[in-house]
Amino acid sequence: AQSVAQPEDQVNVAEGNPLTVKCTYSVSGNPYLFWYVQYPNRGLQFLLKYITGDNLVKGSYGFEAEFNKSQTSFHLKKPSALVSDSALYFCAVRDMGSGGYNKLIFGAGTRLAVHP
Amino acid sequence: SQTIHQWPATLVQPVGSPLSLECTVEGTSNPNLYWYRQAAGRGLQLLFYSVGIGQISSEVPQNLSASRPQDRQFILSSKKLLLSDSGFYLCAWLSPGGSYTFGSGTRLTVV
Numbered sequence: 001a002q003s004v005a006q007p008e009d010q011v012n013v014a015e016g017n018p019l020t021v022k023c024t025y026s027v028s029g030n031p032y033l034f035w036y037v038q039y040p041n042r043g044l045q046f047l048l049k050y051i052t053g054d055n056l057v058k059g060s061y062g063f064e065a066e067f068n069k070s071q072t073s074f075h076l077k078k079p080s081a082l083v084s085d086s087a088l089y090f091c092a093v094r095d096m097g098s099g100g101y102n103k104l105i106f107g108a109g110t111r112l113a114v115h116p
Numbered sequence: 117s118q119t120i121h122q123w124p125a126t127l128v129q130p131v132g133s134p135l136s137l138e139c140t141v142e143g144t145s146n147p148n149l150y151w152y153r154q155a156a157g158r159g160l161q162l163l164f165y166s167v168g169i170g171q172i173s174s175e176v177p178q179n180l181s182a183s184r185p186q187d188r189q190f191i192l193s194s195k196k197l198l199l200s201d202s203g204f205y206l207c208a209w210l211s212p213g214g215s216y217t218f219g220s221g222t223r224l225t226v227v
Binding site: 034041043044045046051088090092101102103104105109 | 150152158159162208214215216218221
């Protein structure tokens, strides 16, 4: 079965510094990987996805993620963090369940705190 | 454009009462629809998914059920709520481009 792991419960970054939120995956076949962000008491917002092609994927709000097949990682990055980036971030992988139905499997989430 | 609506936003229900949460999508047809639950503000657990009217797949055994009476309507229900049913419930649909779009969620508190 497909799975993703987010090894950090929380990441603390000073505003203006680069940030990285880590994600590793375990899949059979080619991975379809996603990053979502959640603000308090809100639904999830799509940031970016990797399906195929360039290993560096650019997404919303200045975020990007690097797909690394050899390390089975898909870390989320941003060159300069903003206080408004503080939120809960989820890595996810698409799983083709029995019968060929798509479903999204999420990591446990990483809370990003950006300090002024 | 495609949109997804979920209501109510907040719900407080006593133990043993019934539940009905509704999710509808607009601007698409025959979408794949999903119900997720988020407990304690962290990980999301897939509860149900549906690929068409009347077609429901359950991911985990539980006190909840789902139905899809119309193409763009997905309902999460319970006959008798438990305290453990408290959580944040999210509906989602799979767009043709391969991305999942989520509703704004329902905060359910069972008291």
